[in-house]
Amino acid sequence: MILKRKIYKKLLEWKKECQGKKALLIEGARRIGKSTICEEFGKSEYKSFLLIDFAKKDKEVEGYFEKYLNDLDTFFMLLQTHFGTKLTERNSLIIFDEVQMFPQARAAIKYLVADGRYDYIETGSLISIRENVKNIVIPSExxxxxxxxxxxxxxxxxxxxxxLVEYIKKCFEKREPLERSMHNQAMLLFHQYMLVGGMPMPVVTFIESKKDFTEADREKRDILKLYREDIMKIDAKYRSKVLAIYDQIPGFLSQHEKRVVFKKLQDGSYADQYEETFFWLSDSMISNECFLCNDPNVGLSLNETRSYVKCYMGDTGLLVSHAFDENELLEDEVYKQILAGKLQINEGMLYENAIAQMLVANGHKLYFYTHYNENKHRNDMEIDFIISNNSRLKYKMFPIEVKSGKQYKTTSLNNFREKYKERIGESYIIHPRNLIVKDGIICIPPYMTMNI
Structure with missing residues (x-):
């Protein structure tokens, strides 16, 4: 089953705009379908394509890069012979898959692009990690x-x-609620998305097994095992810290504040000690980071505080499997309870993670806001997400509160809107109910987050 992916349009734009003058580097977590989309693109848009998988550690092919980059005629002849694929000038694509496993190939892009015979796509994760850029010049091409x-x-x-997707988009644009049965259908779809996630193999398995969550769960656990194996291979200096954060993501997200509390990881630890840890998790795209913004404005990154961070899983379906063991999912029928909206504990964690995932997919960087009241000795304002640079209302920021229950208070958001009213474009509450605009706040169901 071939899944339709939006990134295909971006590949077409790159091919048309660059005309071989730049390679394309696709970064993403393991098992999100990078290789599949590249192969599909090569088959459909070129006369021929050739995929070199550097994860296979083919010493013969690696040797071509080490010996023949000064003789590209021989280099290409050897590649064609090795893979049994004829390359056609300006109508063939060469894919460097998992290029971080062989940095010399990435360094060679400078010369291959200058040669101009073929187009090049690189795929990889952990592209910026120190070990994967050591002793190479990062190509500007x-x-x-x-x-x-x-x-x-x-x-x-x-x-x-x-x-249904088109109907949701139209209702959002008009600020109108969906017809009730359509809202219920869309909420069921959102719950399925929250539980299965967006990793291609679990999605395909879910569809082909006629919506069997257990079958999809097995695929997700295989991916989680792969991620753990990747962590075990990294530099021993920060391996244990990465593992500690990775293992405790569900635990942190199940708390009220949801941020990482470093002293709970190890007595006496503090944020600076985990800088490389978060860089690794972010660069691998296993997680989505959300930093505190202590003076929220349009340039949110200028005021971010990295010692306060919320760490969401990059995929909510993986978070479900990470948070519950297999027996717990089967015996307690957690999937059915969440689908029916009956699982109170941890549902807020899954909701908020799903919203974070949807916002990141739309190109937003994640920030949150809290305000500590000295007189009350507690936080009196907590905003789950703040985003900026919305295409419809530029130079404004947009606070977002996520509510997994139907009954909730809006005190924090009201106070925040009053304090920063000159800086705010639109304010959102994401809740399980249908769309309603109330007191200047746009309250939307979670499936409409795709429109923000």
């Missing part, structure tokens, strides 16, 4: 794009809910 798990819209289309 690269265009970078990020690839994420399927977003909600892609998931819905995979489940043949194209018409």
């Amino acid at each position: 690269e265009r970078h794009i990020n690839m994420y798990p399927l977003d909600f819209e892609e998931f819905a289309i995979a489940l043949e809910e194209d018409l």
Whole structure:
């Protein structure tokens, strides 16, 4: 089953705009479908393509890069012979898959692009990690794009809910609620997305098994095992810290504040000691980071405080499998309880993670805000997400509160809007109910997050 991915349009734009003058580097977590989309693109848009998988550690091919870059005629002849593929000038694509495993190939892009015979796409994760850029010059002849798990819209289309997606978009634009049965259908779809996630193999398995969550869960656990194996291979200096954060993501997200409390990881530890840890998790795209912004404005990154961080899983379906063991999922029928909206504990964690995932897929960097009241000795303002640079209202920021229950208070958001009213474009509450605009706040169901 071939999944329809939005990134395909970006590949077409790169091919048309660059005309072989720049390679394309696709960064993304393991198992999100980078190789599949590149192969599909090569088959459909070129006369021929050739994929070199550097994870296989083919010493013969690696030797070509080491010996023949000064003789590209021989280099290309050897590649064609080795892979049994004829290359055609200006109509063939060469894919460097998992290029971080062989940095010399990435360094060679400078010369290959200058040669101009073929187009090049590189895929990889951990592209910026120190070990993967050591002793190479990063080529300027690269265009970078990020690839994420399927977003909600892609998931819905995979489940043949194209018409529902279009209806949701129109209702959001008009600020109108969905017809009740359509809202219920969209909420069911969102819950399925939250539980299955957007990793391609679990999605395909879910569809082909006629929506069997258990079958999808097995695929997700295989991916989680792969991530753990990747962590075990990294530099021993920060391996244990990465593992500690990775293992405790569900625990931190299940707390009220949801941020990482470093002293709970190890007595006496503090944020600076985990700088490389978060860089690794972020660069691997296993997680989505959300930093505190202590003076929220349009330039949110200028005021971020990295000692306060929330760490979301890059895929909410993986978070479900990470948070519950297999027996717990089967015996307590957690999937059915969440689908029916009956699982109170941890549902807020899954909701907020899913919203974070959807915002990141839309190109937003994540920030949150808290304000400590000295007189009350507690936080009196907590905003789950703040985003900026919305295409419809530039130079404004947009506070977002996530509510997994139907009954909630808006005190924090009201206070925040009053304090920063000159800086705010639109304010959102994301809740399980249908769309309603109340007191200047746009309250939307979670499936409409794809429109923000």
